[in-house]
Amino acid sequence: MKKAIVMFLLPAAVLAGCGTADRPAREQGTVAWSKCTDLIDQEGKPITTGRGVECGTIKVPLDHAKPDGEKIDLALIRVKATTRDRLGSLVFNFGGPGASGVDSMAQMAQLFGTLGMSYDLVSFDPRGVERSAGVKCGSRLDKFLGAGPEADAERLAKEYVAACQKDSGKVLPYVGTVNAAKDLDLLRIALGDKKLDYFGISYGTHLGAVYATQFPENVGRFVLDSPIDPKVGSAEFTVTQVEGFHQSFKAFAKDCVAQGCDLGADLATVERKVVTLFDGIRAKPMKVGDRRLTYGLAQLGFITPLYSKEGWPSLEQGLAMAIKGDGRLLLAFADSYTGRKADGTYTTAMTSQQAIDCADTTERLTAAEVARTTERVKKIFSPLAAEDSSLPPCAHWPFRGDDAAEHIDASGSGPIVVIGTKGDPATPYKWSTRFVDQLKTGVLLTYEGEGHSAYSTGNECIKRTVDSYLMDGKLPARSTSCAA
Template structure:
């Protein structure tokens, strides 16, 4: 969930390519061919190294889908896939499809790196993920070159005044022009409704009568839209760290600003409790961080031929707030930067923005606005954006911004609200998992999505971090695994204490 710097593009007339689907039928219009699985040859990890292929069960493939489901004559695109084969093929339950969030994150890369986390599920499922349309290997949206992306990511977001805001908006417009120039053909077709239809083709190509699915963060919206479009095809579905698709851009921005500010304060409290390099009290530690951030404005730290700007430092800080497990590294990164060494903070920022050591980027930071803006008909005017920005910076000068509305005001493809309207009536029961300390998808969104689906059960995690299953909490993992492997739904109002 991108929140630090909002990208925007130039508004032009376009048609949002979502049309009513025929629910619960096998995909029509284009034949669903079997997937040809082979070696994974193009996965490169952020450190620039290709992973050792010690696991023969990891294979890659592709699936061909229509660019426009309403007009198959426009051609096709190929979706990149990855499969981690079940350990016990004799007791195999089928495939378990993952989306790890974003929107815009590569499922191929993430499952390759995170497969060990899901070892219990792998005992009886083939674990499958994919790069959704508009992401990386699946006709990824790219806006500008690597130098353009560097300039955009480096932009300062402090001080929180009109001058800074004007600079951000100018950069957003420049980014918009690049997206229009480089990706205009693809932009109308990358929304979540089309991605859900892709996922149903994937289900059919895998040979599964029902879709078993684990979606995280944005992946919860994708799962909810799938359940709305294809309720009778839902198997065992888990939605972890849920997004409320009905919220407006303003509501989303304010909720996430509060979430990151609260996570930042929790980090400071924990840091002080453990003996903090940044200060002996929360107030002192916060003052140290803010001196660092303000000091970087216009005066970046040199880092191996690059520079740690205030904007990159804030992005690195926010990236580490996603998981309590990265808080010790965040303390070290901030302390090093205070001493003039920006390497650790820039590493955190790069991990968030998808920048590799060689200076190339994934499509994450371009795919995010492309999908977000097509998924909403909202195009806030200046008065609404100003209102949002003023309220957000009151909550947190560091994390406050115009939010996604600042992107979509300028976007060159029209949006549709179809992906914001979910109702899974008629589907199999769905498990929703929400975390009380989640900064990116605040907890209040979990009961809201549960109610919207109409047939879901909410499981609550009392701990910190974005995503409950990935926190490593044994209680959460046990309940989710039991549901996916045995079909055992937790009791209503079930909760798990923080570890």
């Protein structure tokens, strides 16, 4: 898991009149678009795209302090608008940090079909991710991600950092959200847009907020779905997420019991069986073919289906199988989370996330602080506690990091729609209210349901409200809430 996400609201009468002016004229972009050739799904299999899907690159400075110096390529994808009434480009970041926007857009564009009528749907691999000088840390990530309780954590951490420096030393000092926001403005220019229209999900909300802080005058229509609180330190971040996932697990278990659950007839039984399962895996990793379901991988396999209510039936099946000694499904969920492909290689999802997280803060926890956090987590929900040998998340990282990304204040921008979900396990709702407070220009839209990313649930109220804002400039009224 990360760190893994106005301070008054303008009166509704004022909001109703904002953002409805004519859209600024669009200029011809400078990106050389062509057929996409290397798109992959979560299993590493090629993605076949239909008409109107194109890929391209732009060059951005490796070091923004030296704009005329060495450049790196930023990989892009767009799905062209399907009608002639084109509003411009709508740029997406789907989260992470570390997720490939190119691959994500290729798989998720249909979800945004209404918006795709009038917008070119555009996404990108941020610097340090996949095709955009993606951070790589050796070819044997199983060695680090699949380590069991017997592993020498200190030695592995040093080996990991050494591999990152060997394979990606050039880009490591220049990753991070502040630099990615500067890239985003160069992307806006390359697309020919006077202002940036943007849809950020999860970590994408942080990137969008940092962009709005740096370039408030360039903010167009912004939607930030499932925000994090960038001021929360690593320890509190972890504890808050564990509380969120525990609440989602209890909601899952309650729903499971109501429908006749393979895990038990009541919530207490379901939770007891899960705790027992994880205690067993902690003591002895579960053999799965020629691999092992370790405690850490089991945790990832457990939380992945909790990200959305649609994943609950699969979670029930995966836990039931594991309780009987079959860890295949939990391991498959973990592989999806970590970006492990069928051939045993990995995307840069995990290595990119580590690099960006460590770049975005000067905080470096001590082993004692990690141990104290682990004890707090055990009291909340022990299956999500770190192993006793766990090291601080940025232990031995070769660069100090920077706290600039922790500050967000979009004063001077137009209103920004922020969506918070009451049952979000990964970015709990209380972060949404704090995020809006820090942003200064945020307009909070609340979803009363479960899951991470309200728009992707397909809830008609959320979709209608967001589409109306992005397509027509109609902002939601103050304190708008959508039922599940």
